[in-house]
Amino acid sequence: xxxxxxAAPESRSVVKIDPEYxxxxxxxxxxxxxxxxxINPATEEVLSRxxxxxxxxxxxxxxxxxxxxxKSWSKLSGRERGKYLFRIxxxxxxxxxxxxxxxxxxxxxxxxxxxxxxVPLSAAHFFYHAGWADKLEYAGVDTTTAPHGVVGQxxxxxxxxxxxxxxxxxxxxxxxxxVLKPAETTSxxxxxxxxxxxxxxxxxxxxxxxxxxxxxxxxxxxHPGIDKIAFxxxxxxxxxxxxxxxxxxxxxxLELGGKGANIVFGDAAIDETVEGIVNGIFFxxxxxxxxxxxxxxxxxxxxxVLEKLKRRMDKIRVGDPLDKNTDLGAINSAExxxxxxxxxxxxxxxxAGRWSSNCALPENGFWFAPTIFTGVTQAHRIAxxxxxxxxxxxxxxxxxxxxxxxxxxxxxGLSAGIWSEKGSNILWATQQLRAGVIWANxxxxxxxxxxxxxxxxxxxxxxxxxHGLSAYLKGSAK
Amino acid sequence: xxxxxxxxxxxxxxxNGAFPRTESGRSYEITSNKGEFLANACxxxxxxxxxxxxxARAAQPGWAKATAFxxxxxxxxxxxxxxxRSDQFAQEISLQxxxxxxxxxxxxxxxxxxxxxxxxxxxxxxxxxxxxxxxxGPFYNFTVPEALGVVGAIAPIDKPLLGFVxxxxxxxxxxxxxxxxASSTAPLSAISFAEVVATSDLPNGVLxxxxxxQSELAPWFASHMDIDGLDISxxxxxxxxxxxxxxxENLKRISAFTKTTEPGRILAFMEAKTVWHPIGx
Numbered sequence: 001x002x003x004x005x006x007a008a009p010e011s012r013s014v015v016k017i018d019p020e021y022x023x024x025x026x027x028x029x030x031x032x033x034x035x036x037x038x039i040n041p042a043t044e045e046v047l048s049r050x051x052x053x054x055x056x057x058x059x060x061x062x063x064x065x066x067x068x069x070x071k072s073w074s075k076l077s078g079r080e081r082g083k084y085l086f087r088i089x090x091x092x093x094x095x096x097x098x099x100x101x102x103x104x105x106x107x108x109x110x111x112x113x114x115x116x117x118x119v120p121l122s123a124a125h126f127f128y129h130a131g132w133a134d135k136l137e138y139a140g141v142d143t144t145t146a147p148h149g150v151v152g153q154x155x156x157x158x159x160x161x162x163x164x165x166x167x168x169x170x171x172x173x174x175x176x177x178x179v180l181k182p183a184e185t186t187s188x189x190x191x192x193x194x195x196x197x198x199x200x201x202x203x204x205x206x207x208x209x210x211x212x213x214x215x216x217x218x219x220x221x222x223h224p225g226i227d228k229i230a231f232x233x234x235x236x237x238x239x240x241x242x243x244x245x246x247x248x249x250x251x252x253x254l255e256l257g258g259k260g261a262n263i264v265f266g267d268a269a270i271d272e273t274v275e276g277i278v279n280g281i282f283f284x285x286x287x288x289x290x291x292x293x294x295x296x297x298x299x300x301x302x303x304x305v306l307e308k309l310k311r312r313m314d315k316i317r318v319g320d321p322l323d324k325n326t327d328l329g330a331i332n333s334a335e336x337x338x339x340x341x342x343x344x345x346x347x348x349x350x351x352a353g354r355w356s357s358n359c360a361l362p363e364n365g366f367w368f369a370p371t372i373f374t375g376v377t378q379a380h381r382i383a384x385x386x387x388x389x390x391x392x393x394x395x396x397x398x399x400x401x402x403x404x405x406x407x408x409x410x411x412x413g414l415s416a417g418i419w420s421e422k423g424s425n426i427l428w429a430t431q432q433l434r435a436g437v438i439w440a441n442x443x444x445x446x447x448x449x450x451x452x453x454x455x456x457x458x459x460x461x462x463x464x465x466x467h468g469l470s471a472y473l474k475g476s477a478k
Numbered sequence: 479x480x481x482x483x484x485x486x487x488x489x490x491x492x493x494n495g496a497f498p499r500t501e502s503g504r505s506y507e508i509t510s511n512k513g514e515f516l517a518n519a520c521x522x523x524x525x526x527x528x529x530x531x532x533x534a535r536a537a538q539p540g541w542a543k544a545t546a547f548x549x550x551x552x553x554x555x556x557x558x559x560x561x562x563r564s565d566q567f568a569q570e571i572s573l574q575x576x577x578x579x580x581x582x583x584x585x586x587x588x589x590x591x592x593x594x595x596x597x598x599x600x601x602x603x604x605x606x607x608x609x610x611x612x613x614x615g616p617f618y619n620f621t622v623p624e625a626l627g628v629v630g631a632i633a634p635i636d637k638p639l640l641g642f643v644x645x646x647x648x649x650x651x652x653x654x655x656x657x658x659x660a661s662s663t664a665p666l667s668a669i670s671f672a673e674v675v676a677t678s679d680l681p682n683g684v685l686x687x688x689x690x691x692q693s694e695l696a697p698w699f700a701s702h703m704d705i706d707g708l709d710i711s712x713x714x715x716x717x718x719x720x721x722x723x724x725x726x727e728n729l730k731r732i733s734a735f736t737k738t739t740e741p742g743r744i745l746a747f748m749e750a751k752t753v754w755h756p757i758g759x
Contacts, residue, residue: 124614141606142742235729242726247719254729411728430753440755447613451621451752456706457729465611467621467750476742 005317008324010111015102017188020049023057023211024194026064027204030057032211038187041108042321042330042365050187053212058179058219061208065150065177066225068205073177074147082133085172087200089126095196096120099189103161104321106188108330108366109284111322121446122165125464128448129169132469136174139469143476147175148251149227151472152220154241155190156233157183157332158287158388162446163232164190166463168207169448174472176228179208181220185333187211218244226250230471232289234386235412235457242460253461253471255289255453257386258414261407262292262443263429265400266300268419272441274308277392280417280443282316282328282370286390287336289458290415292443294383295372295394296403302396306374313357313370320362328390331366340368340389347373347382352393378409386412400425404432413455417443436462489517489665491526491689492672494533495682500690501525508666511576519665522690524698527657530686531704534628534655537683542625542653544681546601553597553651555678561590563674567667571639574664588738589643595739596647603652603744616757623748625653626731627706630699632692634712638664640738642671645709646685648743657686657705659696661712665689700724700732707731707747 022031032051039046051057073081092099099122100115109118136145151171155163160182171178182190190209197207210216214237221229221244228251231241235256245252262280264273280292297305321329331337348354352373361367368389376383376393383393397403407416416435420426426440436454439445446452446464453462461471470476489508490497502523508516520526541549560567564586571582604623611619629649634641638661649656660668672687688695692713699708700721710721711734718734725732733746 141603141745142740239726239729242729243723246722246726256729426755430751436749436751438751438753440753442617442754442756445613445615445617445754447611447615447619449611450613450619450754451609451611451750453750455749455751460729460731462750465621465752466609 005325007320009320010101010104010322010324012101012105012322015098015105017048017102021187021191021211022051023053023061024191024207024209025057025061026208027198030060032057036184038106038185040105040365041332042362044364047105048188050211053181053210053216053219055219057210058216058223061179061210062150062223062225064205065179065208068203069149069177072203073206074175078134078136078175081172081175082130084200084202085126085130085133085169088196088202089123089130091196091199092119092123092126096123099161099192101322102192103189104329106186107157107160108321108332110326110329111324112326113284118159118162121448122161125162125165125169125448129173133173136469136473139473140466140476143470144473146474147472148474149176150225151176151178151228151230152223152226153178153180154217154220154229154231154233155180155182157186158284158289160186161189161193164193166232167230170463170468170472171230172206174469176472177206179210179220179226181210181212181217184213221245228252228472231255238459254459255463256457256459258289258291258412258454258458259294259384259386259410260290260292260415260417260435261294261296261433262417263296263403263407263419264298264301264305265418265420265425266298267421268301269421270301270304270308273419274305274312276417276419276441276443277309278312278316281392282390283444285329285331287332287388288444290437290444292415292417293387293392295392296406297394297396298403299396299398306394309372310355313372316357316359316370318359318361318367318369328370331368331389334366336388337366337368340387340391343382343385343387344371344391347376347380347393350380352376352380352382378406384410400429404429408432408434411457414458415439487517489519489669489689491520491522492669492675492685492687493526493530494686495676497672501529508574508664510573516573517666519669519689522688522695524695526688527695527698527702530657530688531628531702533683534657534686535704537681538625538627538655541655541681541684544653546604549651549653550597550600552679553593553600553647556674556680557590557593557597559674559678560586560593560671564590567639567670570666570670574638574666575636585637585640589640592640592643592738593647596651596744599741599744600651603741607745607748611752618755618757619752621750621752623652623745624751626747626749627654628704629654629656629707629709629747630702630705631656631658631709632696632699632712633658633661633668635661635663638667639671641712642668644738645711649709649747650685652744652748654707654747655684657688659692659699659712660687660689662690662692696721697724700730701727703728705730709747710734711736
């Protein structure tokens, strides 16, 4: 059967992009000293020019954040603070379409995902945390109600607005002020968020946004006026930050890489499982730290699952991210595409069997077809290293103990999936897996009320839920 | 001369439920606060630490799998065993630190009471620190705290018994196993505590105790890739930065505490695990 789809592009006219942006410091737009291009990864079209934040820009932002914290924000009641967050949540909902289109243009993710996942979850995150602001004394065992002060936050490019919400909402709810740096390739929705803060009447200096690259991030990490750092990104950079922060009094939380195991037991409901595998690895082009990037199949059903998976993968529509039919959008950058190519080449060189879906890829922009590797061993690089792309490594097992052994055989510990129809087996596997988020008979679900974060080298601390709040409260245990 | 000659105790390490000497063959002299010879303690080496971690890693899944009720009972049993030997422990503390008999006895009773306090947390903290999460969708979602794994502990130099108990009890009660370094200057109380532990049904390898120098061993605790967490309450604050830096390679969870009764001491060495499952038929 051959389905033909007419193009159904979302209009980009809802969003206005300035030719150049500055930083958002102390409630005002501040010109940058130099700029770099931000492009649409689906077309390589230049969208705008983004300011490259210097140490002086970071310093100005920290001073503004400190001044506002000391003079007003820390003295505001939790109830009033919360009302600002409610306002922000509402304005994000009102401007949801604008955010969705802008996110898709800047990031390359399908509009279906930015519209149905990133933007609504971001607004929900502010709504959830708004309600915490005046209830911090109920936030947990051995938690305090005292904010750290000025929080430096560095976020990745895979969920630009959602990661901003994960960082900013709890920081503000607990009474901190913020200096945030969006990722180099995806600054635009953060800059639109600055406008939301203005519309919400958020006091100047509560949220400061400095755009830039790694050097800007480094200036934030090493700034002595910052009390806490929150970072989401690679384990490699996370460790650099942890080393820099170790000799200081700064508090630190990290959400880092993963190599999530998605275990399919012989009794799983196969068709649902295949959908779950696809969602686990191809959601957001596989640019997901908690992706189910290692499929661990029980031998008895491996052939059947792989056959159905390939058939399903051939139906994944790859192309224009603004098209409402698109399932898989563009790889975020040339750099990331090169990394995916390097690791997949290593997969072939090390002897794994490569299969990619038969889809046409656009000429311009950065694209990678949905790909699986079979015959992967635990020693292969594609089983050990995070690819951060639409590439799935498939391993097999005979006994449940072997499945757990393979799943846990990684320095990461962010997520894992279990597919089985037997409740006791699911709960048993749940207990054995060393990962912070376990999806059983589902995958890649997120919610502001649900704590998210990793074991082992996947990070420190949690984000979301009651557990996430404590990271923003001074001297609090989980 | 009349009377009998005292039979003195050889203080050794405690690894995997046994009392080996250090593999290094080294010892160091422990003296009273007046400078009198008390004992030759083992000067544990990096290799002893590694052996202890192997034992702790092997024991960890079994200890974590024991029911919270069972772990609480065993922790309480340690308190019972310690109580029965109060006088001996008090005397040993006084010899090492010069504390008065009354002060030392107080330290022992405080240690016993602290063990009882932590024992009681085993089956209560998970219900306070866990949660069911009202997510927006047809999913059952809950978060449970779990033991971190193998945790290192650098016990304080002063309060050789109470400081040691305050460091290891919260680590163990949640299902972690521990490798603990006793007070460098007054390690005898911790080594004698091993005798208490050995008669309390704590499985072999759950608590391993080393005596030696902080300056030599703390960096190896920090950089060991199979230690998941580290309590550095016993280290001088000016050394915390370097130790934290050395612990980054495996993103070790490193904490220090001042209060002895603090649920946060337990939670610092636990991980929160969140589980999702669809609801439907």
